[in-house]
Amino acid sequence: MRKTNFSLSSFKKEFYSHFFCKKHLLRDFFILLTTILFSGLIIASNYYSLSLKKKTPSFKNSTRSLSNSIPKEIILPEIKTLQETIDTTNWSEYQNRWYGFALKYPTGWQAPLVQKKSAGDRWIARYQFIYPNSPTESPFDGFNLTIYENSTNLTLFQTAEFSALKAISKENAVLCQNIQGHLLETGDYPAEEIYIGEENECYFPTLFFSINQGQYIYNLSPKLKTATNYNPEIDRRIELTNFFPEFFSVAANLRLIDIVRPKPIPPKPKITAPRPVSFEKDALGRLVCDKKNDKPSKSDKTKKKHLDMECCLDPDEYPNPHCYYDPKKYGKYL
Structure with a gap:
């Protein structure tokens, strides 16, 4: 096996002669500058990312x-x-x-x-x-x-x-x-x-x-x-x-506090019966009998039961829901 003679002084001489040769000086300077800038950019980027991660929580x-x-x-x-x-x-x-x-x-x-x-x-x-x-x-x-x-x-x-x-x-x-x-x-x-x-x-x-x-x-x-x-x-x-x-x-x-609400008032039943054909209104606007001397007890009782159409209730008549009957006069027929 052949020995290789290595001399530090000869290496330095060869290194300087190659990299600082006037012929390649501009090229070598550009390569060296690019390498330094690129390395610095990588180091700065890593440092910024690390510091940002430490300062800003997820x-x-x-x-x-x-x-x-x-x-x-x-x-x-x-x-x-x-x-x-x-x-x-x-x-x-x-x-x-x-x-x-x-x-x-x-x-x-x-x-x-x-x-x-x-x-x-x-x-x-x-x-x-x-x-x-x-x-x-x-x-x-x-x-x-x-x-x-x-x-x-x-x-x-x-x-x-x-x-x-x-x-x-x-x-x-x-x-x-x-x-x-x-x-x-x-x-x-x-x-x-x-x-x-x-x-x-x-x-x-x-x-x-x-x-x-x-x-x-x-x-x-x-x-x-x-x-x-x-x-x-x-x-x-x-x-x-x-x-x-x-x-x-x-x-x-x-x-x-306790919730208290009034009970709803049930609606009045709708009247489907026909309105009377003969009547008068009293002071309260109610439909009443227009016969001053009406005597229901003396009315004909032989007729078939039917609806009262005069607000003058007879024994053989049904009360008309549109009419008002005085309880004193018609009470026993209601």
Whole structure:
């Protein structure tokens, strides 16, 4: 086997003579520059992807079952503190026996209005409580109590009070169909608070109270002024705390009561008998006998039984349902 003599000095000499030859200098410079730029681009791209992955969580992780960033251990004490600052002793009380609910609202407000239902509305009734002297800077001028039929075909997501879904992909929309984390059990009253903060990935901010019991769903929500340019991305809890803290006291006094409805009056039977041919009307507009000296006991009793056509009932006649017979005169023939 033949030995190969290798010298570092001879290698360097050959390397420099090949790559730094004036004849190939421009070509070699272009190759070297391209290699450096391409390598730098790959390294920068990998670094950016890695840093972005660390900083931006996946949509699935960012929703975290749609739970709010502010825990209920902080929210509930804040609500309780607000309630303690508002005296509801002299508030007006409203009871609705037809749908079975009662609440209190500040004295001086308008009497509750029944909003007319429009085509496409899912609710069956809505009562508006309006404060006519609401401050100019406040986006609210009262509250609504909206009632829905408690049906398996209707979920809380489909009620008008639930906030609108943000523009997201269909795949991510599936992850948003979970209300866990938004129902806050207050403990002091039957209504549950539904709160969505401004950081939510799925829905715009909202806050309202809901009772799902028996045959109805009752949603208590703040009422926005008609002409207000309200920003839908503002945290509703902060806005209510600043401009309408009474709303939480209204929710605290919302309760269900027994449903009491009047019994339906049966319709009067339709009269199919022919109207009498001879009669007069008394002071009450009733059809009565026009014979002043009518004596039914002396009438001919040999005739076959037939319908009275004069409102002067005889022993051989059936009472005409269109006529009124004085019980003192015709009582024993009725």
